[in-house]
Amino acid sequence: MNKKNIDSIIELSNELRWQIGDDFHDNLTESIYADASEIVKDTVQSDTSNKRFRLDAKIDKIVTSKAFGFPIMFLVLGVVLWITIVGANYPSSLLANVLLDTIHPALKNGAASINMPWWLSGFLIDGVYLAVAWVVAVMLPPMAIFFPMFTLLEDFGYLPRVAFNLDALFKKSGAHGKQALTMSMGFGCNAAGVVATRIIDSPRERLIAIITNNFSLCNGRWPTQILIATIFIGAIVPESLSSVASLLAVIGIAVLGMAFMFTVSWALSKTVLKGEVSTFNLELPPYRPPRFWKTIYTSLIDRTLIVLWRAVVFAAPAGAVIWLISNIYIGNETIAAWAIDSMDGFGFLLGLNGVILLAYIVAIPANEIVIPTILMLTVLVTGTSGGAGAGVMFELDSMNATGDLLRAGGWTLLTAINLMLFSLLHNPCSTTIYTIYKETKSLKWTVFASIMPVILGFVVTFLVAQIWRLIF
Amino acid sequence: MTTYNPISALILFFVIAVLLFVLFRPIKGWFWILKKNFGSNEKTIIEDILKQLYHFENSGNKVDMKTLVQVLGFNHTRVVDAIKKMTINDLIYFESDILKLTDTGREYALRIVRVHRLWERYLADKTGFSRSEWHDRAESMEHVLTHDEAEQLSVRLGNPKFDPHGDPIPTKTGKVAQVNGVELPLLPVNSIGRITHIEDEPEVIYKQIIAEKIHIGSLVRVVENNATRIVFLSEGEEFKLAPIVAANLTVAPIENEVVVEDNIARLSSLDEHETAKIIGISKESRGESRRRLLDLGFVKGANISIDLMNPLGEPHAYLIKGTSIALRKDQAAKILIKRD
Numbered sequence: 005m006n007k008k009n010i011d012s013i014i015e016l017s018n019e020l021r022w023q024i025g026d027d028f029h030d031n032l033t034e035s036i037y038a039d040a041s042e043i044v045k046d047t048v049q050s051d052t053s054n055k056r057f058r059l060d061a062k063i064d065k066i067v068t069s070k071a072f073g074f075p076i077m078f079l080v081l082g083v084v085l086w087i088t089i090v091g092a093n094y095p096s097s098l099l100a101n102v103l104l105d106t107i108h109p110a111l112k113n114g115a116a117s118i119n120m121p122w123w124l125s126g127f128l129i130d131g132v133y134l135a136v137a138w139v140v141a142v143m144l145p146p147m148a149i150f151f152p153m154f155t156l157l158e159d160f161g162y163l164p165r166v167a168f169n170l171d172a173l174f175k176k177s178g179a180h181g182k183q184a185l186t187m188s189m190g191f192g193c194n195a196a197g198v199v200a201t202r203i204i205d206s207p208r209e210r211l212i213a214i215i216t217n218n219f220s221l222c223n224g225r226w227p228t229q230i231l232i233a234t235i236f237i238g239a240i241v242p243e244s245l246s247s248v249a250s251l252l253a254v255i256g257i258a259v260l261g262m263a264f265m266f267t268v269s270w271a272l273s274k275t276v277l278k279g280e281v282s283t284f285n286l287e288l289p290p291y292r293p294p295r296f297w298k299t300i301y302t303s304l305i306d307r308t309l310i311v312l313w314r315a316v317v318f319a320a321p322a323g324a325v326i327w328l329i330s331n332i333y334i335g336n337e338t339i340a341a342w343a344i345d346s347m348d349g350f351g352f353l354l355g356l357n358g359v360i361l362l363a364y365i366v367a368i369p370a371n372e373i374v375i376p377t378i379l380m381l382t383v384l385v386t387g388t389s390g391g392a393g394a395g396v397m398f399e400l401d402s403m404n405a406t407g408d409l410l411r412a413g414g415w416t417l418l419t420a421i422n423l424m425l426f427s428l429l430h431n432p433c434s435t436t437i438y439t440i441y442k443e444t445k446s447l448k449w450t451v452f453a454s455i456m457p458v459i460l461g462f463v464v465t466f467l468v469a470q471i472w473r474l475i476f
Numbered sequence: 477m478t479t480y481n482p483i484s485a486l487i488l489f490f491v492i493a494v495l496l497f498v499l500f501r502p503i504k505g506w507f508w509i510l511k512k513n514f515g516s517n518e519k520t521i522i523e524d525i526l527k528q529l530y531h532f533e534n535s536g537n538k539v540d541m542k543t544l545v546q547v548l549g550f551n552h553t554r555v556v557d558a559i560k561k562m563t564i565n566d567l568i569y570f571e572s573d574i575l576k577l578t579d580t581g582r583e584y585a586l587r588i589v590r591v592h593r594l595w596e597r598y599l600a601d602k603t604g605f606s607r608s609e610w611h612d613r614a615e616s617m618e619h620v621l622t623h624d625e626a627e628q629l630s631v632r633l634g635n636p637k638f639d640p641h642g643d644p645i646p647t648k649t650g651k652v653a654q655v656n657g658v659e660l661p662l663l664p665v666n667s668i669g670r671i672t673h674i675e676d677e678p679e680v681i682y683k684q685i686i687a688e689k690i691h692i693g694s695l696v697r698v699v700e701n702n703a704t705r706i707v708f709l710s711e712g713e714e715f716k717l718a719p720i721v722a723a724n725l726t727v728a729p730i731e732n733e734v735v736v737e738d739n740i741a742r743l744s745s746l747d748e749h750e751t752a753k754i755i756g757i758s759k760e761s762r763g764e765s766r767r768r769l770l771d772l773g774f775v776k777g778a779n780i781s782i783d784l785m786n787p788l789g790e791p792h793a794y795l796i797k798g799t800s801i802a803l804r805k806d807q808a809a810k811i812l813i814k815r816d
Contacts, residue, residue, distance in 0.1 A: 029634065038777050041773065041778060070787045074787070168784070168786065168791070168793065168802050169787055181802075208604050278604065278605060279603045279605050281602070281603060281604045283764050283768050284803070284807060285801055288784070288793050288801070353485065466485075471482075474482045474486075
């Protein structure tokens with residue numbers, strides 16, 4: 005056959021194809037699907053174990069009923085969060101005891117005994133080691149508790165029912181019901197929440213879930229919220245109510261985060277994301293007894309350790325930077341002091357201060373070290389006694405002492421409230437940013453997801469600060 | 477910080493916020509309007525004129541200068557300039573007052589129409605833009621895409637014959653398929669037909685048709701047809717339209733006794749404890765989501781029933797092939813069933 009022949013055949017085929025029309029292709033595929041299902045019906049014998057199915061249906065009837073569906077859901081989420089926060093306290097303080105109070109001084113002594121120069125031991129031990137140790141102590145226990153529990157629920161088959169129940173709410177904001185799950189996962193860790201969005205197979209809704217996951221208050225931020233609420237919010241009400249008031253304040257912030265999640269999801273789906281393809285479907289798999297040990301093992305390895313490892317990788321350089329900026333002098337001030345000074349004006353506009361802004365910049369790698377950094381920088385700037393030296397992060401044992409130190413740094417109730425708001429509304433930590441990039445493979449969306457929450461945070465804290473100053 | 481006070485800071489903030497809103501709000505923002513105006517150069521005007529003339533000639537109407545200027549939203553003098561230029565370039569000519577396309581002009585116009593419809597098809601199949609937006613987006617895209625790019629797009633879409641409204645897409649050689657059918661108001665009572673085309677202009681009427689959830693490719697049976705309204709049944713639902721709205725629907729009458737599935741209904745109308753067989757998926761479900769439904773087993777002949785009602789009203793979970801799959805209402809409305 006020569007070239008001309010082939011060309012004319014191709015042309016003829018194109019022509020014929022066009023004449024047949026669009027329906028042909030569709031009909032062909034659909035009849036193949038239909039034929040396949042016919043063949044399956046005739047040849048494949050399935051063991052329809054009706055008994056199990058009936059039990060499934062019963063459970064489903066209860067967990068998706070109008071009366072019990074939502075209470076059960078809130079109860080389960082509440083219990084999981086409560087166990088995580090309360091249960092993590094003990095191992096966390098144990099780890100802090102070992103890593104920060106025992107090993108850290110031991111390392112310093114060891115360094116001194118081999119005559120290591122002060123700047124090297126400061127850089128390595130006070131900077132890098134301390135940041136890593138801090139992140140591990142704060143991050144590991146809650147994650148090691150939260151993720152296995154969450155994975156067990158997932159394995160049992162309950163979580164898809166939650167998505168099913170809540171989908172109508174999420175649909176209103178242009179999102180997918182499964183975003184309820186990735187959002188809850190975000191309460192544990194935003195990076196893990198972003199990874200979990202893989203369960204959403206519709207491209208547009210998945211991007212929405214990724215970008216808004218940061219509005220779930222993660223494990224690294226709960227302690228900050230609780231500490232600040234206890235010190236400042238608890239102090240303005242009678243003593244007997246103080247723990248209730250601070251608890252309500254923290255829950256209020258978490259709920260506010262959800263409100264932002266819904267609003268931003270809605271805005272995204274109506275504007276920048278409206279061109280992305282959207283498909284919805286949700287499979288409700290049968291219930292099955294969770295494979296307990298396997299689940300615990302895989303959730304520890306797959307989720308906890310991977311996320312922890314990423315956090316450590318990012319925390320180490322952050323520790324180094326924190327130590328360096330507090331120990332390198334330009335003129336007669338440290339870099340930290342210069343930076344704080346230059347950001348104080350902007351910080352004041354937002355009802356915050358330069359120390360907080362600097363802490364949030366250097367602590368981008370991990371939210372866990374925000375408070376220790378703030379305390380260290382406050383000591384550095386105010387020159388009050390206390391603390392462990394320039395560039396050495398620390399936390400005080402007593403809440404009162406912490407409160408006194410912060411008030412000495414010029415903190416008011418407004419600063420505290422705005423810090424809580426800013427802790428909710430700021431850029432995701434670098435682990436999450438990196439994970440967003442890995443999941444979306446798009447620089448554009450990564451930058452957007454990182455910048456958008458900070459801008460929101462600036463706007464919200466700014467408005468709160470101005471209105472506060474008008475009223476009080 | 478001597479000049480600072482909260483009120484001035486707030487005022488400044490709101491001024492900036494309002495400014496940003498006025499400039500950048502979707503579609504009506506000044507920034508977008510300016511961008512569009514600067515973008516609408518002579519080429520755009522010429523192409524729009526050609527397209528309008530093509531549509532007018534196709535529908536057998538005659539146009540003079542005045543109507544043309546009215547129809548196009550451009551500056552009067554710019555249109556006149558463009559027309560002058562087009563006569564010189566032999567794209568159009570005057571027959572007394574009436575403007576007519578030359579053969580070259582018609583060819584050019586067809587190319588624009590082709591890009592427009594291809595792009596609508598692309599938006600429908602490959603993106604998530606809602607169908608009320610397709611037309612406007614295609615309007616601006618038709619001036620951007622070159623001939624070769626349009627060809628590539630066409631190949632990628634599998635050389636489609638019709639755009640998502642049912643309008644034929646001209647081939648690269650300028651061949652145009654025929655749309656079968658007549659306007660819905662011309663169909664006598666009790667006759668049956670298939671919707672082959674939904675006109676997307678004017679926008680007001682099109683939006684009304686979208687809101688009614690009338691699907692292209694669906695069968696209709698006219699129940700009542702008079703000067704005030706047209707009532708017809710389609711996919712188990714009853715629709716009432718004013719004749720002027722109904723005229724935007726083209727319906728191909730089906731005369732001979734093709735087995736018309738008389739009690740076709742939409743899956744969304746299924747009640748708890750009812751069972752049904754799937755007849756097919758509506759043409760309105762396209763691209764990725766159509767394929768997903770097929771993958772999940774929503775194919776012709778499958779048995780289906782409701783597994784779980786949702787406490788918030790949607791999505792309901794449907795039992796299909798032994799699996800429980802939840803679908804939202806608008807998706808279920810595109811799956812056609814026949815009750816057992």
